[in-house]
Each structure stands twice: as C-alpha cells, then as structure tokens.
Amino acid sequence: MFERFTKQARLAVTEAYAAAGELGHRQVGTDHVLLALVREADPATGGALAAAGVDADRVRAAMAGRHRPDRLGAEDEEALRSLGIDLAAVRERVEAAFGPGALDKGTRKARQHFTKDAKKSLELALREAVRLKHRSIGAEDLLLGIIRAEGDGYEVLRDLDVDLAALRRALESGRAA
Amino acid sequence: MTEMDDLAAAASGTDPETGLRAALALRRLADSLERLQVTNARRQGWSWQAIAAALEVSRQAVHKKYAREL
Numbered sequence: 574m575f576e577r578f579t580k581q582a583r584l585a586v587t588e589a590y591a592a593a594g595e596l597g598h599r600q601v602g603t604d605h606v607l608l609a610l611v612r613e614a615d616p617a618t619g620g621a622l623a624a625a626g627v628d629a630d631r632v633r634a635a636m637a638g639r640h641r642p643d644r645l646g647a648e649d650e651e652a653l654r655s656l657g658i659d660l661a662a663v664r665e666r667v668e669a670a671f672g673p674g675a676l677d678k679g680t681r682k683a684r685q686h687f688t689k690d691a692k693k694s695l696e697l698a699l700r701e702a703v704r705l706k707h708r709s710i711g712a713e714d715l716l717l718g719i720i721r722a723e724g725d726g727y728e729v730l731r732d733l734d735v736d737l738a739a740l741r742r743a744l745e746s747g748r749a750a
Numbered sequence: 751m752t753e754m755d756d757l758a759a760a761a762s763g764t765d766p767e768t769g770l771r772a773a774l775a776l777r778r779l780a781d782s783l784e785r786l787q788v789t790n791a792r793r794q795g796w797s798w799q800a801i802a803a804a805l806e807v808s809r810q811a812v813h814k815k816y817a818r819e820l
Contacts, residue, residue, distance in 0.1 A: 656772050
C-alpha cells in the first residue's frame with residue numbers, strides 16, 4: 574500500500590514515528606500522524622488545518638495524557654514512593670555501579686508500532702483516495718482517514734473545537750484527481 | 751466520594767487506581783533492572799543458561815527476550 578502514498582504522505586508517517594519517539598511513546602497513533610502533518614506544514618493539508626486554527630503546540634497540548642511514556646518517569650517515581658521505594662536512591666546506586674543513565678538504558682528499546690486505529694486510518698485513507706478519484710494516497714487522504722477512524726487524532730481535533738465537517742470539505746476540494 | 755474517603759482509600763492501598771499504577775511502576779523498574787543485569791552478565795561472559803537459572807526462567811524465555819537486542 575505504501576507505494577501508492579505520495580512523498581508527503583510517506584513523510585507524514587515516518588515523522589509520526591519520530592514524533593512518538595521524541596515523546597517516549599511506543600504506540601504511534603493517528604494523533605502522532607496529525608502532529609507530523611501540522612509540524613511539517615504539509616502543503617496538501619497545511620492550509621485547511623491552519624484555517625481550522627490547528628497548530629503544533631495546540632495538538633501537543635491536546636495529546637498530553639493520551640499516551641504514557643515507556644520509560645521510568647515522574648509518575649512512576651511517585652507511584653513507587655507509595656510503596657516506600659525511592660527511585661532516586663535506586664537510580665543513584667545503579668549509576669554508581671554502571672555509570673550515568675544506566676537505569677534508563679535498561680528500559681526496553683521496544684519497537685514502535687501503529688495503534689489499531691492508526692492502521693485503520695491508513696485503510697480509510699486508501700478508501701478516501703479511491704472515492705475522490707486520487708491516483709495516489711496524499712496527505713489530505715491521510716487526514717480524512719484520521720477523521721474517519723475516530724481514534725486519537727480525531728479526538729484531538731474535536732478537543733480543539735475544530736469544525737470537522739468544514740475541515741473535511743476543505744480537504745475534499747483540495748486536489749483535482 | 752468525599753475528600754476524606756479519597757485520602758483513606760489511598761492510604762490503605764485499596765484504591766485500584768493508585769495500587770495498579772504502583773504495580774506498573776514496579777514492573778517497569780524490575781524490567782529495567784533485569785535488562786541492565788542481563789546485559790552486564792552477557793558482557794561478563796555468562797551463558798544464557800546461567801542467566802536463565804539465576805532468573806528462574808527457561809533458557810528459551812530469556813534468550814527470546816534479549817538475544818536479538820544484545
């Protein structure tokens with residue numbers, strides 16, 4: 574299916590993985606794809622998203638709490654404290670033996686993967702492209718797929734009070750086949 | 751639920767939210783330590799068999815979990 578993606582759409586997917594990685598997220602959701610589209614100022618979707626008042630900072634803010642980082646963080650530290658475990662002390666001892674950052678290096682370098690909704694959104698993007706008679710799957714089809722999949726990205730847009738019907742119309746009229 | 755009830759539940763450890771989160775954090779910490787120590791053991795020339803025995807799991811289990819990344 575990827576060979577039918579435009580260069581921009583492909584870039585959005587790889588950038589979504591990168592964005593998830595930066596945030597310490599193992600799961601790559603449609604919200605990460607949305608963030609990638611906004612961040613890269615994608616030409617096919619940028620205008621419609623900007624007109625809807627969607628920018629990277631707002632997307633990131635709306636994403637907060639949707640995914641948990643896959644490494645030991647402040648929340649873990651607090652939870653361990655409730656068991657009487659002092660993570661700072663553990664970290665200190667481990668680092669004394671194995672060097673700085675040793676405990677975090679031990680955190681699983683798990684492979685990232687698309688969430689179920691994100692996979693579904695790609696399928697829906699293909700369907701949108703077919704429906705709109707696009708010869709390839711562009712970023713606007715990706716975004717339409719994200720909206721149709723009603724996953725994380727859709728919820729982020731809804732949280733930002735985006736008029737989804739208007740956004741959809743803008744995306745649908747964006748490209749002539 | 752009142753604030754007092756909330757506090758009591760958290761303190762006695764029966765609030766599932768707090769308890770489950772603590773269990774998750776503990777698992778993450780344990781995973782982290784295990785990975786670090788398995789790496790260390792391999793570096794010191796330990797066999798997968800010896801590591802598995804120390805962790806009280808099968809050789810296959812430890813190999814499957816770590817062989818590809820070490």
